[in-house]
Amino acid sequence: YTLLSEAVASANTEVYERSRKDESLSGMGTTLVAALMIDSKLYIASVGDSRIYLDDGTGTEQLTKDQTLAMREVEAGRLSPEAMQTDQRKNILLQCLGYGKMEPVFQSRPRPQRGAVVLCSDGFCHYLEEKQIRRLLTETETREQLWQQMQKTVEYCRAHGETDNITALVLKWDGQEQKRSDSAEWIEVWARLSGEAAPEEYDRELGGIL
Numbered sequence: 613y614t615l616l617s618e619a620v621a622s623a624n625t626e627v628y629e630r631s632r633k634d635e636s637l638s639g640m641g642t643t644l645v646a647a648l649m650i651d652s653k654l655y656i657a658s659v660g661d662s663r664i665y666l667d668d669g670t671g672t673e674q675l676t677k678d679q680t681l682a683m684r685e686v687e688a689g690r691l692s693p694e695a696m697q698t699d700q701r702k703n704i705l706l707q708c709l710g711y712g713k714m715e716p717v718f719q720s721r722p723r724p725q726r727g728a729v730v731l732c733s734d735g736f737c738h739y740l741e742e743k744q745i746r747r748l749l750t751e752t753e754t755r756e757q758l759w760q761q762m763q764k765t766v767e768y769c770r771a772h773g774e775t776d777n778i779t780a781l782v783l784k785w786d787g788q789e790q791k792r793s794d795s796a797e798w799i800e801v802w803a804r805l806s807g808e809a810a811p812e813e814y815d816r817e818l819g820g821i822l
Contacts (some may be wrong), residue, residue: 627710641711651778668724
């Protein structure tokens with residue numbers, strides 16, 4: 613996890629320094645999720661309540677756990693998962709980048725031969741069920757189809773009352789070998805808010821930190 617750990621630590625320092633130097637940004641923080649693919653392994657890191665979902669062709673699974681006060685209450689048996697959905701404590705973060713003590717959660721697992729991952733802010737998933745995310749991943753075959761479905765999903769979230777930031781990155785692949793982003797084996801789509809273009813670095817070689 614060295615590469616991921618160093619990247620998260622660097623991001624944490626950058627956010628902290630920005631907030632320290634600019635009084636208008638004092639006390640700011642942010643959540644983070646990151647994924648690193650090396651050969652047949654998938655490594656992920658998370659801080660806060662942004663999420664990563666993986667679809668391996670048999671089902672869609674949320675890999676990360678929300679680091680919130682409400683989730684802590686669920687794990688302690690004092691709150692049911694159903695009640696958590698409307699509990700105000702689900703918006704209270706236990707940790708974030710740039711503010712206070714931070715202990716990123718790292719995981720690794722085999723990378724399926726065919727699959728897809730979604731990295732997203734909590735604004736993307738508040739009004740979505742896992743079956744909707746699975747349809748987004750499995751019913752799209754081309755970059756254009758995936759882009760269109762991402763835009764429809766963002767619009768769906770907005771129409772259902774989402775006011776938080778909506779940021780999501782989807783990466784699909786077919787094959788075990790590392791490929792470039794312009795290869796047919798990779799489909800990568802970025803959607804933010806109402807749909808901005810992907811930052812230039814996301815169109816470079818994938819298989820690094822996303």
